[in-house]
Amino acid sequence: xxxxxxxxxxxxxxxxxxxxxxxxxxxxxxxxxxxxxxxxxxxxxxxxxxxxxxxxxxxxxxxxxxxxxxxxxxxxxxxxxxxxxxxxxxxxxxxxxxxxxxxxxxxxxxxxxxxxxxxxxxxxxxxxxxxxxxxxxxxxxxxxxxxxxxxxxxxxxxxxxxxxxxxxxxxxxxxxxxxxxxxxxxxxxxxxxxxxxxxxxxxxxxxxxxxxxxxxxxxxxxxxxxxxxxxxxxxxxxxxxxxxxxxxxxxxxxxxxxxxxxxxxxxxxxxxxxxxxxxxxxxxxxxxxxxxxxxxxxxxxxxxxxxxxxxxxxxxxxxxxxxxxxxxxxxxxxxxxxxxxxxxxxxxxxxxxxxxxxxxxxxxxxxxxxxxxxxxxxxxxxxxxxxxxxxxxxxxxxxxxxxxxxxxxxxxxxxxxxxxxxxxxxxxxxxxxxxxxxxxxxxxxxxxxxxxxxxxxxxxxxxxxxxxxxxxxxxxxxxxxxxxxxxxxxxxxxxxxxxxxxxxxxxxxxxxxxxxxxxxxxxxxxxxxxxxxxxxxxxxxxxxxxxxxxxxxxxxxxxxxxxxxxxxxxxxxxxxxxxxxxxxxxxx
Amino acid sequence: xxxxxxxxxxxxxxxxxxxxxxxxxxxxxxxxxxxxxxxxxxxxxxxxxxxxxxxxxxxxxxxxxxxxxxxxxxxxxxxxxxxxxxxxxxxxxxxxxxxxxxxxxxxxxxxxxxxxxxxxxxxxxxxxxxxxxxxxxxxxxxxxxxxxxxxxxxxxxxxxxxxxxxxxxxxxxxxxxxxxxxxxxxxxxxxxxxxxxxxxxxxxxxxxxxxxxxxxxxxxxxxxxxxxxxxxxxxxxxxxxxxxxxxxxxxxxxxxxxxxxxxxxxxxxxxxxxxxxxxxxxxxxxxxxxxxxxxxxxxxxxxxxxxxxxxxxxxxxxxxxxxxxxxxxxxxxxxxxxxxxxxxxxxxxxxxxxxxxxxxxxxxxxxxxxxxxxxxxxxxxxxxxxxxxxxxxxxxxxxxxxxxx
Numbered sequence: 001x002x003x004x005x006x007x008x009x010x011x012x013x014x015x016x017x018x019x020x021x022x023x024x025x026x027x028x029x030x031x032x033x034x035x036x037x038x039x040x041x042x043x044x045x046x047x048x049x050x051x052x053x054x055x056x057x058x059x060x061x062x063x064x065x066x067x068x069x070x071x072x073x074x075x076x077x078x079x080x081x082x083x084x085x086x087x088x089x090x091x092x093x094x095x096x097x098x099x100x101x102x103x104x105x106x107x108x109x110x111x112x113x114x115x116x117x118x119x120x121x122x123x124x125x126x127x128x129x130x131x132x133x134x135x136x137x138x139x140x141x142x143x144x145x146x147x148x149x150x151x152x153x154x155x156x157x158x159x160x161x162x163x164x165x166x167x168x169x170x171x172x173x174x175x176x177x178x179x180x181x182x183x184x185x186x187x188x189x190x191x192x193x194x195x196x197x198x199x200x201x202x203x204x205x206x207x208x209x210x211x212x213x214x215x216x217x218x219x220x221x222x223x224x225x226x227x228x229x230x231x232x233x234x235x236x237x238x239x240x241x242x243x244x245x246x247x248x249x250x251x252x253x254x255x256x257x258x259x260x261x262x263x264x265x266x267x268x269x270x271x272x273x274x275x276x277x278x279x280x281x282x283x284x285x286x287x288x289x290x291x292x293x294x295x296x297x298x299x300x301x302x303x304x305x306x307x308x309x310x311x312x313x314x315x316x317x318x319x320x321x322x323x324x325x326x327x328x329x330x331x332x333x334x335x336x337x338x339x340x341x342x343x344x345x346x347x348x349x350x351x352x353x354x355x356x357x358x359x360x361x362x363x364x365x366x367x368x369x370x371x372x373x374x375x376x377x378x379x380x381x382x383x384x385x386x387x388x389x390x391x392x393x394x395x396x397x398x399x400x401x402x403x404x405x406x407x408x409x410x411x412x413x414x415x416x417x418x419x420x421x422x423x424x425x426x427x428x429x430x431x432x433x434x435x436x437x438x439x440x441x442x443x444x445x446x447x448x449x450x451x452x453x454x455x456x457x458x459x460x461x462x463x464x465x466x467x468x469x470x471x472x473x474x475x476x477x478x479x480x481x482x483x484x485x486x487x488x489x490x491x492x493x494x495x496x497x498x499x500x501x502x503x504x505x506x507x508x509x510x511x512x513x514x515x516x517x518x519x520x521x522x523x524x525x526x527x528x529x530x531x532x533x534x535x536x537x538x539x540x541x542x543x544x545x546x547x548x549x550x551x552x553x554x555x556x557x558x559x560x561x562x563x564x565x566x567x568x569x570x571x572x573x574x575x576x577x578x579x580x581x582x583x584x585x586x587x588x
Numbered sequence: 589x590x591x592x593x594x595x596x597x598x599x600x601x602x603x604x605x606x607x608x609x610x611x612x613x614x615x616x617x618x619x620x621x622x623x624x625x626x627x628x629x630x631x632x633x634x635x636x637x638x639x640x641x642x643x644x645x646x647x648x649x650x651x652x653x654x655x656x657x658x659x660x661x662x663x664x665x666x667x668x669x670x671x672x673x674x675x676x677x678x679x680x681x682x683x684x685x686x687x688x689x690x691x692x693x694x695x696x697x698x699x700x701x702x703x704x705x706x707x708x709x710x711x712x713x714x715x716x717x718x719x720x721x722x723x724x725x726x727x728x729x730x731x732x733x734x735x736x737x738x739x740x741x742x743x744x745x746x747x748x749x750x751x752x753x754x755x756x757x758x759x760x761x762x763x764x765x766x767x768x769x770x771x772x773x774x775x776x777x778x779x780x781x782x783x784x785x786x787x788x789x790x791x792x793x794x795x796x797x798x799x800x801x802x803x804x805x806x807x808x809x810x811x812x813x814x815x816x817x818x819x820x821x822x823x824x825x826x827x828x829x830x831x832x833x834x835x836x837x838x839x840x841x842x843x844x845x846x847x848x849x850x851x852x853x854x855x856x857x858x859x860x861x862x863x864x865x866x867x868x869x870x871x872x873x874x875x876x877x878x879x880x881x882x883x884x885x886x887x888x889x890x891x892x893x894x895x896x897x898x899x900x901x902x903x904x905x906x907x908x909x910x911x912x913x914x915x916x917x918x919x920x921x922x923x924x925x926x927x928x929x930x931x932x933x934x935x936x937x938x939x940x941x942x943x944x945x946x947x948x949x950x951x952x953x954x955x956x957x958x959x960x961x962x963x964x965x966x967x968x969x970x971x972x973x974x975x976x977x978x979x980x981x982x983x984x985x986x987x988x989x990x991x992x993x
Contacts, residue, residue: 003764004924004932010761011920011939018947019913023906025954029864030902037864205857 050179053199055150056229058159058189060238061267061468067159067190072149073129075121079110081141088139095132096121119164119181123149123281149281150183150190154241155274157302158234158266158403158466160188163280177201186280188302189466191404193232196470202226230472235265235465243580244270247573254541254560255303255445257464258577261453261552264462264484266401268577271307275299303559305406308442311395312529312566313352313369313513314544315437317455317499319377320362322389324495328380331498334359338372344428349375352530366502367509369528371436378435379428386434387413392490394461395443399450401464402482410442438532449557452544455503456525456552459496460486503527507545507571514543516571519579523548526556526574528566538562543570547578554581596989597652598922604915605966605981609644609974611908612892612967613637618873619888619895619969633888633969640971644978651982659986663709667732670706673699674739688743697972700748703736705976708755708937709983715763716930725765726773729756747960751944758940762923762933768803771796772813779820783828789821860955863897863905870901888969890961893953908967909950916943922988931987938980 029037058067075096082088089103098121110118120142124132129144136142150162165173165184173184177200184198185191204223244256248270258268273295279288292300301307323329336342338357341350349371351357357370365373390396390411398406412434417424433439446464454461463484470476478484491499503525507514513528526545533540541563546555556577558570613634620633651659677690677699689696711732715725733756737749757770775796782789793814800810865871888895897905919939923932942965949964951957963970965977 007762007936008920008924011923011936012917015913015916015920015943018943019909021956022947022950022954023909025956026863026897026902026905026909029860029954030867030897030905033864034867034902037861038867040861040865 049204051202051204051226052147053201053226054228055148055162055183055199056197056231056470056472058197058232058234060234060236060241062238063233064238065153066156066234066236066238067150067152069148070151072122072147073124073126074119074145074147075124075132076117076119076143076145077106077141078117078143079107079141082107083141088141091135091139092120092142095128096124117145117181151278151281152276154238155245155276156241156269157271157274157304158188158236158269159277160190160192160403161186161277161280162190187405188403189232189234192402193467193470196476197229197232199229200227228472230470230474230476232470233468235260235263235267235468236269237267237585240268240577240581240585241270243584244268244573244577245274247576248272249560249563252560252563253297253303254558254563255307256559256573256577257304257445257449257557258581259449259453259464259555261456261462261546261555264450264453264464265468266464266466267554269304269466271301271303273297273299302403303561304445305399305401305403306444308407308409308444309540309559309561310439310441310531310533311437311443311448312531312540312542313371313436314448314527314529314542314566315441315443316366316369316374316435317503317527318390318393318395318451319374319435319437320366320502321393321489321491321495321499322381322386323377324362324498325389325491326380326385329362329377331363332361334361335365335373336376338370342372342375342432344375344379344432347429349429349432363498363502363505366499366527367505367512369506369513374435375432378431381431381435383412383417383424383426383431383434384414386431387411389490390441393451394454394487394489395447395451399444399446399464400482401446402467402478406446407444409444409447410440412440416440437529445557445559448542448544449555452526452546452557453552453555454489455496455499456546456548456555457486459489459491459493461489462486500525503545513567514545514571516567517543517545517575517578519547519575519582522578522582524575524578526571528571530565530567533562535562538564541566541569543567543574545571545574545578547581549586553586554578596991598918598985598988601915601918601922601981601985601988602648604911604918605978607911608915608966609641609978611911612964612974613641614873615892615896615967616888616969618899619892636971637969637974640974643971644975647975647979648982648985651979651986656986660713663706663713667706667710670699670703671735671739674703674736678739678742688740688745688748700736700740700743700745701972701976703740704748704751704755704941705938705980705983707732707736707752708759708934708941708980711756711759712930712934712937715759715765716928716933718929722765722769725760725763729760745961747948747962750948750960751941751962754944755937755941759933759937762936763929766803768800768805771799772805772809775813776817776820779817780824783821783824786821793817856952856955856959859891859894859953862891862894863953866898866901866905868902870897870899870904873899889963890949890968891953892968893950893964896967897953912946916946919984922984925991926987927990928987931990935984935987938984942977942980 055069057065057069059065075092077088085104085107089100092098092103093100103120106118106120124144132142133144152159152161162183163186165178165180165182169184170178170180173182176195178184179201185194190197202224240258244258248254248256252272254272256268256270256272257266259266275292279292320329329335337359338351340354340356341348343349351371352369357365357368357372360368360370360373362373364370387396396409396411398408400406414424414426417430430439434441450461450464453464463482465478465482465484467478467481469478470481489496504523506512506528507517507524507526514524514526517524517526524545524547526543529542529544530539531542539562541558541560543558543566544556546552554577556574558573558577560569563569616637617634673690678687680687680690688698688700690699711729714728714732720728733752737752740748740752757774760770761767778789778792778796782792796817797810797814800813893905893908896908900907916939919935919942923935923939926932926935945962945965948957948960948962949968952959952962963973966974
């Protein structure tokens with residue numbers, strides 16, 4: 001049989017080739033290179049040592065640190081070396097405030113990952129370490145590691161904090177070399193710029209002796225230097241930030257945002273009450289957590305980007321500019337006479353004061369914050385057109401500030417009313433309410449600040465942002481990371497000038513509501529707001545403004561939750577901020 | 589025809605099998621021992637393996653006693669049973685990221701091991717009929733293999749499926765499927781393999797065309813195959829570039845573990861150091877320092893050859909290679925002398941399946957082949973593995989009783 005004998009030959013040749021190849025390789029490894037490998041094996045063994053990358057520091061614009069790395073002594077264990085887990089748990093719990101259950105849980109969680117290093121306790125004091133170290137040779141599974149602890153020089157809401165990676169984050173980040181113990185940004189700048197801050201861990205292949213002591217690098221070309229994270233330089237001015245923390249009334253919740261209108265850079269960013277995010281650096285105690293969570297003032301809420309509130313009279317610039325753009329009014333138009341309010345349908349809509357302002361034009365109406373002018377103006381409006389206009393002023397969509405979890409504003413549309421009420425009646429009353437920033441309309445302080453910045457900037461809206469640049473092995477400007485080209489508001493330059501005039505009058509004119517924000521030697525343009533809301537008896541106090549020297553340099557939004565009138569509560573704070581900037585920061 | 593069992597029983601192969609398993613038990617004893625100071629700590633792996641050895645002998649006895657007709661009848665139900673097991677195993681918890689182990693009480697077992705043998709027995713039956721056209725032979729063989737392979741890819745266990753395809757090629761060859769058609773079917777692989785270098789691709793293509801010409805293949809087929817290969821050649825980089833970098837990394841690491849020295853590459857470095865440091869005579873039984881220090885990973889299963897290399901040296905490791913060589917050579921002899929076509933095909937399948945596992949495992953230990961979780965037949969610790977491989981040898985012995993003398 002010809003085929004059969006041919007096949008047998010093929011099998012024999014194949015078998016021969018395979019075993020020849022294996023034998024030659026075996027010969028090469030054991031006899032030709034045997035001495036070489038024996039040298040490595042006899043004294044030395046190879047291990048891979050990870051070299052952590054340093055996390056970037058976060059600085060303010062003057063390079064004062066806001067978030068930095070401090071050394072921290074951490075206690076770890078190796079599951080495969082545990083002799084008696086009960087003894088170990090007894091030992092650890094007797095020196096450290098950690099529960100037996102959490103130790104047992106760690107052991108259980110890592111039962112299939114026995115060769116890993118598992119973190120037990122972070123940020124141990126030197127005294128504790130000294131006491132524990134004395135008995136450490138009874139527990140070969142335990143060991144200390146000096147790592148870094150992130151600490152924040154000022155309580156704030158924008159840096160966020162870092163924490164140990166959780167399983168969802170690990171699933172995403174493990175491709176980038178994160179370990180199960182890695183620290184990762186959980187909120188704020190730390191989260192938003194995680195990939196820039198974290199850098200990339202390196203490793204080296206080293207020889208260790210039988211006791212695990214490292215000797216030297218095994219093969220240079222198998223090592224990889226860590227790439228340290230870049231440092232972030234923010235637009236924040238720490239002096240201004242601290243000053244705001246000092247002057248903001250202690251007992252009131254609220255927010256302050258200060259922006260440079262021409263760049264969009266955020267100079268100060270406060271949400272009150274602030275809380276100490278350093279407590280997240282090590283495992284947070286239940287007591288601390290409950291205090292934070294159940295505090296009625298909600299310190300964890302970042303009111304600058306996550307709180308949305310009715311804007312009150314600060315919104316009148318939007319209402320007015322819509323009327324101007326649509327041609328319902330011009331700078332001369334006088335609307336209905338204010339007799340302390342206006343009757344719409346069967347209902348009397350009150351002005352903020354019962355005195356009565358008479359008939360006013362737009363600029364005067366802004367100056368004295370007459371509600372009736374805007375009530376009357378709103379009768380011309382179509383709600384969906386108005387909603388579209390508000391949206392184009394960037395008061396609905398997120399601003400795109402470089403922080404995670406930003407919240408949207410809100411402005412109702414016909415569709416929304418139809419869903420909510422079954423039918424939209426298009427009543428003048430609803431529109432009148434919206435025209436003075438009451439009712440369903442909601443904005444976040446950062447949206448309002450960006451809007452007033454755009455008014456200061458002659459109608460060019462800039463995306464607010466905290467980052468100025470990243471420095472380190474390379475320099476990255478914010479502009480290289482994100483588009484920072486301005487967007488024009490849907491308002492003509494003539495009308496912008498008119499709005500600016502009204503805002504100047506609203507601070508500096510006779511009988512204006514924002515007089516408390518006047519600063520000698522500086523032109524302040526601003527608008528007060530006192531927004532009624534369902535959450536409290538007194539109104540939210542707003543003041544939104546910008547300050548101009550030769551150029552506008554500062555836009556400030558001050559917001560105080562349920563604190564009263566914008567003119568008396570918020571405007572003085574804005575005045576102090578501008579004054580402080582004028583004296584201590586400008587020209588320095 | 590009266591068959592004399594005693595006279596035709598192939599004692600050669602049986603003895604070689606027994607030597608291999610006993611060699612393996614010694615390797616497992618040393619691999620499961622850790623020397624700490626002067627104390628030697630033994631884990632209980634080795635006596636489990638000894639028990640499995642005796643169970644295997646019982647299986648041998650049963651296989652040789654049960655009439656072939658009964659075994660033939662059992663093949664199809666066994667195939668369906670295996671497929672069900674392969675589905676169930678997908679819902680089992682993953683070990684090392686693959687759902688390949690079935691847990692039953694305190695025992696565990698890989699259904700893909702059983703699937704290999706059952707596939708070989710079934711396919712050899714399907715394609716051994718006389719006067720069967722090549723196309724029919726091919727599609728029958730594919731039917732037998734495609735279901736288990738798909739299920740095993742889902743686990744995912746790529747390494748095991750290579751063995752399925754390898755065995756299939758050998759069985760088709762043995763069944764008289766023309767070699768040149770087999771080459772034709774496999775040839776698109778060169779488009780993938782040489783996609784990085786067009787000169788090598790052109791040379792390989794020309795060699796193939798010359799071979800087809802010598803085999804008097806029709807020019808239409810040659811042209812079609814060449815165009816297909818070229819298409820694959822151009823498509824591969826396109827597909828490759830459409831992958832995300834982490835996906836590319838996984839594939840690179842799969843084929844080239846050194847690329848990722850923190851992962852599988854680490855094992856290969858350690859295995860090479862262990863084998864290399866064994867030199868000519870080895871460090872002696874229980875004395876392997878790499879193994880004792882726990883630097884060697886999986887040293888009683890996938891990397892047991894490294895332990896043998898470290899402790900028994902070149903002499904021991906080469907001796908093992910030699911026993912394997914004699915073992916496979918005896919199987920080739922049996923393929924030659926067995927009388928029925930079906931048996932020849934089945935033995936060829938078993939031969940290739942054992943040979944491929946041996947080659948892949950030792951090649952991986954020596955650092956010349958990528959790391960895949962393929963154990964070394966008869967030597968690596970693992971009850972189900974030993975049982976199935978022994979069953980395969982028992983089948984060869986059963987068939988070899990029908991010698992053509």
